[in-house]
Amino acid sequence: MFPGYVFACPSKDEETDIRRNKSVWNLKVLSEVDEDGLLRDLEIVRESELLSQKQELVVNPGLHIGETYIMKKAPFKGQEVILVRRKNAVSVIVNLFFLGRNIEIICGADELTS
Numbered sequence: 001m002f003p004g005y006v007f008a009c010p011s012k013d014e015e016t017d018i019r020r021n022k023s024v025w026n027l028k029v030l031s032e033v034d035e036d037g038l039l040r041d042l043e044i045v046r047e048s049e050l051l052s053q054k055q056e057l058v059v060n061p062g063l064h065i066g067e068t069y070i071m072k073k074a075p076f077k078g079q080e081v082i083l084v085r086r087k088n089a090v091s092v093i094v095n096l097f098f099l100g101r102n103i104e105i106i107c108g109a110d111e112l113t114s
Helices: 012-020 032-052
Strands: 068-071 080-086 091-098 101-108
Touching: 068 091
Parallel strands: none
Antiparallel strands: 068 080, 080 091, 091 101
């Protein structure tokens, strides 16, 4: 449901190893204060996974058709694109304009930022 997410409780040494790993794109370390919120979010994830077996769910990171976003990943990292439409629950189609032309690109919804 959330491709690329891994939840872990690493030691300080393991956290250092994770940060050195080129396969890890982003690591968010939570404090004990964040623990209740994380548990709540994980409960929602679990309930969503169960519900997704009965009906299709669309994970919506707050993107709006027609809005301009910035690509977060190569090969077009840093380029402005316009959201055209959803392709499926986790992918969108965007337009990249250049030299008076445009190309449609399929990318993950999580690859865009405001």
